[in-house]
Amino acid sequence: MLTSLLWILLMGFFVGQIARRLKAPPLFGMILAGIILGPEVANVLRSELLESAQALRTIAVMIILMKAGLGLDREKLAQQGTVAIRLGFLPATFEAVVIAIASLFLFQLDWMTGLLLGCVVGAESPAVIVPGMLRLKSLGWGVIKGIPDTILTGSAVSDVLLLLVFNLLLNFLSQGMDTGITLPGGLTLNALELLPLQVISQIAVGIGLGFCAARWLISLLVRQNWTQNTVQDTLVVAGIALLLVVTAEQIPLFSGYMAVMATGYFLLEFDAPLAREIRKGFDGLWIGAEIMLFVLMGASVQLSVLGDILLPGLLLLALGTLVGRGLGWYLSTLGSNWTPSERLFLLAGNSAKATVQAAIGAIPLAYGIAGGEIILAIAALSILVTAPLGAWAIPTFAPKLLEQGEVDPTKVNISRQVRLLVAVDTSPLSYPIMVKAADLARRGNSEVIVLHVLCTDDPLGLDKLKQNARQVFADIRYQFLTVTGSISEEIVRTAQQYQVDEIIMGKRGERSLSEQILVSSVSQAILETAAIPVIIVGE
Template sequence: MLTSFAFIFIAGLFFSRIFQKLKLPGLIGMILAGILIGPNLGNLLDKTILDIAPVLRQFALVIILTRAGLSLDVTSLKKVGRPALLMCFLPASFEIAGTILLAPMLLGVTRKEAAIIGAVIAAVSPAVIVPRMIQLIEDGYGTKKSIPQLILAGASVDDVFVIVVFTAFIALEQKSSVSATQFSAIPVSILLGIAGGIMVAILLGILFDQCSLTSIQKLLVVLSASFLMIELENQLKGRVPVSGLIAIMSIGLAFYQKKPELAKELSEKYNGLWTAGEILLFVLVGAAVDLQYVKTAGVMAIILVIGALVFRMAGVFCCMAGTELDKKERLFCMMAYTPKATVQAAIGTVPLSLGLKCGNTVLTAAILAILITAPFGAICIDRSCKKLLEKA
């Protein structure tokens, strides 16, 4: 197993560096590395690594959401108001609806299977968006109208919204029925997740004030609390709807609002931890790709991803209606809200692992969504921010 980890980190870092030199997201290189060393080509990974891959992907998701919370200033969103709320769910809803409309025609799947595909490809990527929005905030681009904060907040909650909807669609496919209660539980789970995260943050703040802990020790405590929030969600499933992922983000959010120095300290450590988490996440996703199936469904799946992206951008445009943003700023928001990577990597293999008929189709769509939208979104943000946004 240790040899497999060596292959993952060395190959991931090497190919990531190559793609960064080409001015493309390094995560594309990591996925390519996973394909090359995975069971379909090089077969260099121990089976045990592949068996625990879902746990490693969830670990990466925890890091992503905590980083987002530690960087998000809610008070700066007050002047944005309604668009900030709409960005959390409307673009994703548009994209899921577009996928349900297009996927049966393009891929020959059922409406329920199309809904699962839509839920997987609908989430934007914190791995691409979060560091870029943080950089824009530091450089002052768009901050006068809180545009980076708007996108940062929307992307973080958008992911959780999509994951909860994805869970409901999986239940629908497995049980052949789903009640209205499951969907009404979505806002309840979000609210309880926020409340639970804030409560945990208060308790951890008291602990850190009373005990003299190093930065690494604080990191381990927060990580442990995050894992326990996920386990709490699993234990309460079917009885009390609560989103462990929202709770995790809320912990970081509460630290940022009430203990900014602690948030900054933890953020630096989480950034270092993400260096390893990112490689594990994307290399293992690449290792799960079935190249033969991608070759068979590729063209239609590409058309589906592009079509769904048009629906997403239309959703972002609707969110901006009635705001003071000008045409350039709205165009930036539409482009900046397109990158896919993290959530697709984290949940794209779930239907396949559950033995669902649409498993390979979902994974193929997820991989193609990453390969198409991550470079597109990253390049659009990097190349257009200075032209489309005003510097404060």
């Protein structure tokens, strides 16, 4: 088992990075690594690990849904609320129906089995869509109209709907639709007639449980101080979120996915500082979870079942996306303020399949349903085609089709390396300046540029300065630069050239009048001309 985990983590990471360097989504490389490692090719993964793949996928999906909830914007959702609701129902419904109709002719399936196939294929992948939308939010694409938030919410709702219909059809095809309830007055409703009530109740109860879970977590982590650091906070939140998912599987009265997403959303609404720290923790968890998710997804793909259905399967996927989803997208955005190019972006941002297909694609075959092998093959094909395509299309077409707005740092983490510029001379004050800069760099995991403007010929002092820099910045990435020219002009120029975030320099105490005037003029010039914060360190 340990060897298999090492294969997954190391090969998944490096093949993903090779794909990234080739300008392809890392997800594509991870799925390819899973196919190579899986039973269809090298068969180096232990059967015990493959049997537990569903549990590992559940953990990964929980992580990404929590990240989605922590990134939702209430104001943007209120602005596009009806569009989000329609995106949750219409595209998935129309795609499932079109696929069911097409399967009658392409694969000679019966109507109910075709609908079952439509539910499997129509579900959207949170593992592809959520990271993509959060990435767009961190770059500002589509945030003015809340397009990423709308797609995130709609995707979660559509998965709830299709999973409910899938279970209903599965029970009907395996047992018959003879279950129902009798209401007061003698009115009896069968499972199909109960479906709308189930969808509403699953979403509503999931949101309610998310609200309660967020309140409880804030009480535990903030008011009662059960934890001491961000790592512990993240572990507690992840544990509660996973408990919601597991409970939903055991007691299917609510959507575990919706509950997790709602927990993240309400954490952000009720305690933004806590949500920011939790978001950082889940960013770290996702690094490993993403590799596990997509490598195991690739390992579960059965290439041997794809041969006979490849061309008709591709035609089926194209009809479902372009005809079914196209009609659903049009009706979902009808009457909204979305432009034609923004509507077109839904083709890239709202059509990826992966997680749900990997989770439920093999279930009909396991239940002995006629056509189960076709459903499994189409599910595998949808993963191989749409997951890498969606992961590539989202960042590729967003700059072309969406408007860029201002990034809201309270909703997403902005990943960028911070640089500090430390301006020093050969005086004794340079050492405490570098010590202060090193302290700030360690707190923010920043890079440092040590700048010395040569004014006099002092080789011994320069050597001592470089030695001190090596000692102080031993565990920090830094560069040592020497330039000639006007001190203030060179500091500002270097700051602009290297795009630093802060300037750190010294200010001495007891000096001669001429030196005080010089230091004052340099500091004043930098404060007036630098467009970034300047930290002055005194003796």
